[in-house]
Amino acid sequence: MEADSGVVLATERYGSAGSWKYLAKDGVVERKREDRDGESRGNSVVGVFKSVFLPQGYPESVSGDYLQYQFWDTVQAFSSSLSGTLATQASLRGVGVGNQEATVAAATITWLLRDGTGMLGRILFAWQKGSKLDSEAKKWRLFADVLNDIAMFMEILAPYFPACFTLIVCTAGIFKSIVGVAGGATRAALTVHQARRDNMADISAKDGSQETLVNLAGLLISLTLIPLVTDNAVLTLSLFFLFTILHLFANYKAVRSVVMETFNEARLSIVLQQYLRDERILTPLEANQREPVFLEFRKTVPIRLGVRLQEVIQSPEELQLATKKNNMPYLLGVRNGCVCICLGPEASVHQEIRAVCQAVWIGSKLSPPASTETNSHQHQSHWETVHESHKLMDTIFNAFLKGVEAAGWDTKRTLLDWDEWRVQWKSKSN
Template sequence: METDRGVVLATERYGSAESWKYFAKDEVMERRRDGREGESRGNSIVGVFKTVFLPQGYPESVSDDYLHYQFWDTLQAFSSSLSGTLATQASLKGVGVGNQEATVAAATVTWILRDGTGMLGRILFAWHKGSKLDSEAKKWRLFADVLNDIAMFVEILAPYFPAFFTLIVCTAGVFKSLVGVAGGATRAALTVHQARRDNMADISAKDGSQETLVNLAGLLVSLMLIPLVTDNTILTLSLFFLFTVLHLFANYKAVRSVVMETFNEARLSIVLQQYVRDGQILSPLEANQREPVFFELRKTVPIRLGVRLQEVVQSPEELNLALKENNMPYLLGVRNGCVCVCLGPEASVRDEIRAMCQAVWLSNTLSPPTQQQQSPWEIVHESHKLMDKIFNPFLKGVEAAGWDVKRTLLDWDEWRVEWKTKTN
């Protein structure tokens, strides 16, 4: 190919950001950029910013919701930084900074107690809720930020109750320890979602750079705020509530902007119910927009996945009932107000999705708890027949709609059971 610049020898590009051509003219090779000049990655202000703060290969190397999420995440981090300054000032005042009668030993003991209770809270929370943080990352991310704001509010009020100051700051320390576990774990879960080239480390590093820049900006603003709020309770509380409202709003928008293509219980339930109702398959965007991001008082029969055999059946007769109409590597039963699923060791991800679909249908059918005309086992048998009829077209539909069915975020426990196909 020959142009007025010479013969085109080669072309190269840097993702979707830059495109270059090599020309040969008068036995000299020259490299020229396609399109507008002066926007090369690393050779302009915008280019330097992208290199420093965005993952390599952006936007192809991250999920489509990355930029929207990071915008709101940056805004919430900035407002949280300012709220944290007000809380820190109150804590320092409470332990005696500026008070000649306060002792270093008393302040140190208070700080040690706060940190110690926080460490215990971190261990207990990770033990009790660790497995839930992947499957319900949005809810726990929002929970962490709400709890963080509550902890900072408690710290601001602590100096006004000197008799209970140590108890109050220890309580705030426990809250913040829960925030650390839930916030850190859900951030990791969201990073897995955003990483489209196995580039989790790069995304995490750049997220850290973004947060550091925001905290630096918050530090500069805080330096201007501190002289204004010192010994001014009304202004301190007013600014805190302003920053808290901004923080919670930004967090809500951030989790709402995340569009996950893998099924958890909530997203699968939303898609399945829509399909059973009118045959429509919701896209990941539509289902994520309907997914609840706040914890709710459960209105449906709870579902327990991967339980022990005795939590599904408790006699040979019940095992035969569980196997009736069922040729799948899982057993379902209704016991103690829960839909329980017992999984076989050979079950695939497809089987897990089908079992969850069946459990969701059972849960919705049995909710709210009313006087049932049929026995629970009869309803279980109906669910097997329904899945035999609808599951294959449903699975093809969700794959075509863009859902990832090769893995799930369903909250399975580790019990796996092998059973006889028939008992006497």
């Protein structure tokens, strides 16, 4: 046995795919895989699949939530591909495919109008919401998929309203352009999160391979579906709703599976509120499970980060109030029901986190809008609340910061939605 095994000279491994050893045997170096019996053949098939569809170095080269997210993302892409086939068939019928009275010019004009309005929608949406897509990637990812289903539903219904067909498909085109911006941008943001070895390009490329495979499977099934649903509105709508339910469920599970280790406003607020209640620090997994993934339209106290100085103070007296008990490179104030933060150019990432912690606490203490207090009384109480927040952070923030770092949070960078205003100020004492 000893002569058969030889002397081990070295060992090597390829990620987690397997390990090998080099043996000195009869004056020759042999390479032998350290596999259990019967595993080699199976592993070779799995290895080829991994190399084609998964990033190099998987699973060490990606985040821990990668596989679960990609599974649900594959399910949603498959159902969306089938829904898209139904919508495309309806759009083609609406522009006159199969109708001898339809003209090529009319169909072309309709298609160009749809594409043109979509281009304008893409530009306007990126201008208005581009900066939000990093900080609230989960919400906008789910929003994009819901909007995509609405757009496809409109395309399916459009042929039944010929008088409004062009208007409906142009509106659907605008929705799909928004989907393209929000979906593509949030996918990039999630790729940044998943990359653990500066391998964003590899992850993105393999994600494209996965999606192509799914779309190919959807195409094959669509070839079977199309003859069945042609001129059958009931079956078309029934299948569309079935695929839509599966699509939305898979998307919800996908964004819920993402575990971000960096703070945005929602995750920081969740962790801070829990710490203030019982001094317990939530892990990234716990906080992400509590993070809302739907866009919220209910009445809350908004927090505005990186605003102009005049949105915090409007008189020298207010500047003195803002700097009172404050030795930090930021100013906080309450204006028109919003908590505003004015940031200095030298503020560090940790100081930015502290500023948002104060703003979250102030927001939780603000009186409701329907309060019977006079404006001057409210104004005075707001500055008192700001001063209390400085004292509170002086007491708890260092311990809180150490706790979140120990719990696995990344505090070297954040996804807080800061605007670009930076201000240097002087108080009387200076």
